[in-house]
Amino acid sequence: MTAQKILVPTAAIIVFLILWELLVWAMGWPNFRMASPSDLLPAYERYWELFLTMGWQTLWRTVVGLLLAVIFGTALGMVMGFSRVMRDALYPLLVGFNAVPKATVVPIVALMFVGWHDFNTILIAFMISFFPIAVSVSIGLSTLEPEYRDILRALGASQSQIFWKIALPKTLPEFFGALKVSVTLAFIGTNLMEIVSPHGRGLGALFDSGKTNSDYPLMFAVLIALAFLGIVLYYIVVALEKTFAGWADRSA
Amino acid sequence: MENLIEIADVRHTFQTASGPLPVLDGLEVSVPEGGFVAVVGPSGCGKSTLTRLIAGLLIPDEGSVFVHGARVTGPRANVGMAFQNPVLLEWRTILDNVLLPLEIVASPLSKTEKQDRARKLLALVGLEGFENKRPSELSGGMKQRASLCRSLIHQPEVLILDEPFGALDAFTREDLWQTMHKVKAEEPFTAVLITHDLRESIFLADQVVVLSGRPARTQFTLDVPDTGIRTLDHLYTPEAAEMLNILRHQIEVAQGRVPAKDVA
Structure with a gap:
C-alpha cells in the first residue's frame, strides 16, 4: 500500500519527463523555444550551490x-464567523482586496519597501494567501449548527470553551482544504516578488538571471525546482491534515 | 407535591425582520420530580422555544420558569439535552463524546469513575463494545443512544428531549422507546419530551400537554394512567386507542381545523 503510494506517482513523473524529452526531440525545438529534461541536468550540475541557497531563500x-x-x-475568519455585523462589514473589503491582481501590487510594495527584500517578499506571499483561510474559517464557524452550541451552553459553558471544544475542531477540515490552496498561492507570491524586485534573491531571482543571460535550460531548471518545492510543501500540509483532521476522512 | 419544573403564564415574543412574532402566550406546564411530560402541538407552535426556556437559554418576556423552586435566569449545569440531530463530535470516540458534559460541569468523580459511569450508561442503552468507535461508524439509532448517554452523564435534574427519535425509522424508534423505560428504571430522571408522535407521547410520558397553534398556550392536558411496566402491547389496547383519539382531536383543534368538542 505504502510502496504503491510512492511508486505510482514516481512512475507518473518519469513518464511525464520521457514524454517531454520525446516531444522536444520530435519537434526539433531549439533550447530557446523549449529546453528538454536532458538539458536541465547540466544546469543543475553547474549551479547546484545556487539552487540550494536560492531554494532555501524561497522556501523559508x-x-x-x-x-x-x-x-x-x-x-x-473568527471575527467574521462569530459576528454577523463584522461579516457584513468586512466581506466586500476582503473580496475587493482579493480581486486586485497581486502582480500589480508587487511593484508598489517593491518600491514602498525598497531594500527590505525579505520583508516585501514575505508580505506578498502573505497577502496572496490569507484570503482562502479567512473565508473558510468564517464559513466553518458561521455554519456551526446551533444544537452544537446549545449542548454546551445549556451546561453553562463559556464562549471560549465552546470555541476550543467544538467550533475549532469542527472547522479543521475546511481550514486544511483552504491551506492546500494557500500553500501554492504563497509560492506564487514569493516568486512574483523575487522576479520583479531588483537585486533579488531566491529561485525567482535565479530565473530572472537565467532570462538576462539567455540561459534557457537554467530557466526551465528553476521551474522544475519550484514545482518540486511546491510538491514538498503541499505534502507537508497533507501530513498535518492527516494528523489533526484525519477523522474527517471517511474513505478508510 | 412540589413540582420540579413550574412554568407559569409564560409569554414571549420574538423580534424578527418582518416585525414582532408572538410565540408563547399563556404557557402552563408543571412537571413533578421524577415525572415525564410529553409536549405535543402543531408544527412551528413554539415547542422548541419551550425547551430553551427550561434550559435557561432563553428568558421569557413575561411569566416565570422555576426549576427546583429557583427562578431560571440563565443556563445551569443541571439540565441534559438531546435533539433530533444527535450532534456527536466526529473527532471524538463515543466514550469521549459521552464524557463531554463532565468537562464543563464540575464533578466530584475521578477520571476512572467518570469513564466507568460512561461505560455503564453505554451498556445500559446497548452500546457495549462501541466505546472506542467514531460516530461515523454508528447507525442513526445508535447515535441517538449515545446522545442520550451524553445527556445523562452528569445526572441532570431535568432531561430535555427535543424530538430525539423524530428522524428514526419506526422500528428503531420503538426500540428506543423501550430503551428509555429501561434507562429510567436504572437512572431516574425528570423529563420533558417534545414530540410529533402521539403514540410515543402516551407510551413514554405520564402526562401529555397539547399546545395550541402559534402563539402557543397550554390547550389541554391528558394524564396517562400508571399501568406499571409498559410494553408495546399497551399501545394496542382500547384505553390507548381512546387516549390517541382524544389527543388527535385536540391537535386538530390546535391546528384550527375543527372546533373543540366536549370529551371525557
Missing part, C-alpha cells in the same frame, strides 16, 4: 508568509 520566505497568513486569516 514562503513558509513565513504562509504562517502569517494562517495566523491573520484564522483571526479574521
Whole structure:
C-alpha cells in the first residue's frame, strides 16, 4: 500500500519527463523555444550551490508568509464567523482586496519597501494567501449548527470553551482544504516578488538571471525546482491534515 | 407535591425582520420530580422555544420558569439535552463524546469513575463494545443512544428531549422507546419530551400537554394512567386507542381545523 503510494506517482513523473524529452526531440525545438529534461541536468550540475541557497531563500520566505497568513486569516475568519455585523462589514473589503491582481501590487510594495527584500517578499506571499483561510474559517464557524452550541451552553459553558471544544475542531477540515490552496498561492507570491524586485534573491531571482543571460535550460531548471518545492510543501500540509483532521476522512 | 419544573403564564415574543412574532402566550406546564411530560402541538407552535426556556437559554418576556423552586435566569449545569440531530463530535470516540458534559460541569468523580459511569450508561442503552468507535461508524439509532448517554452523564435534574427519535425509522424508534423505560428504571430522571408522535407521547410520558397553534398556550392536558411496566402491547389496547383519539382531536383543534368538542 505504502510502496504503491510512492511508486505510482514516481512512475507518473518519469513518464511525464520521457514524454517531454520525446516531444522536444520530435519537434526539433531549439533550447530557446523549449529546453528538454536532458538539458536541465547540466544546469543543475553547474549551479547546484545556487539552487540550494536560492531554494532555501524561497522556501523559508514562503513558509513565513504562509504562517502569517494562517495566523491573520484564522483571526479574521473568527471575527467574521462569530459576528454577523463584522461579516457584513468586512466581506466586500476582503473580496475587493482579493480581486486586485497581486502582480500589480508587487511593484508598489517593491518600491514602498525598497531594500527590505525579505520583508516585501514575505508580505506578498502573505497577502496572496490569507484570503482562502479567512473565508473558510468564517464559513466553518458561521455554519456551526446551533444544537452544537446549545449542548454546551445549556451546561453553562463559556464562549471560549465552546470555541476550543467544538467550533475549532469542527472547522479543521475546511481550514486544511483552504491551506492546500494557500500553500501554492504563497509560492506564487514569493516568486512574483523575487522576479520583479531588483537585486533579488531566491529561485525567482535565479530565473530572472537565467532570462538576462539567455540561459534557457537554467530557466526551465528553476521551474522544475519550484514545482518540486511546491510538491514538498503541499505534502507537508497533507501530513498535518492527516494528523489533526484525519477523522474527517471517511474513505478508510 | 412540589413540582420540579413550574412554568407559569409564560409569554414571549420574538423580534424578527418582518416585525414582532408572538410565540408563547399563556404557557402552563408543571412537571413533578421524577415525572415525564410529553409536549405535543402543531408544527412551528413554539415547542422548541419551550425547551430553551427550561434550559435557561432563553428568558421569557413575561411569566416565570422555576426549576427546583429557583427562578431560571440563565443556563445551569443541571439540565441534559438531546435533539433530533444527535450532534456527536466526529473527532471524538463515543466514550469521549459521552464524557463531554463532565468537562464543563464540575464533578466530584475521578477520571476512572467518570469513564466507568460512561461505560455503564453505554451498556445500559446497548452500546457495549462501541466505546472506542467514531460516530461515523454508528447507525442513526445508535447515535441517538449515545446522545442520550451524553445527556445523562452528569445526572441532570431535568432531561430535555427535543424530538430525539423524530428522524428514526419506526422500528428503531420503538426500540428506543423501550430503551428509555429501561434507562429510567436504572437512572431516574425528570423529563420533558417534545414530540410529533402521539403514540410515543402516551407510551413514554405520564402526562401529555397539547399546545395550541402559534402563539402557543397550554390547550389541554391528558394524564396517562400508571399501568406499571409498559410494553408495546399497551399501545394496542382500547384505553390507548381512546387516549390517541382524544389527543388527535385536540391537535386538530390546535391546528384550527375543527372546533373543540366536549370529551371525557
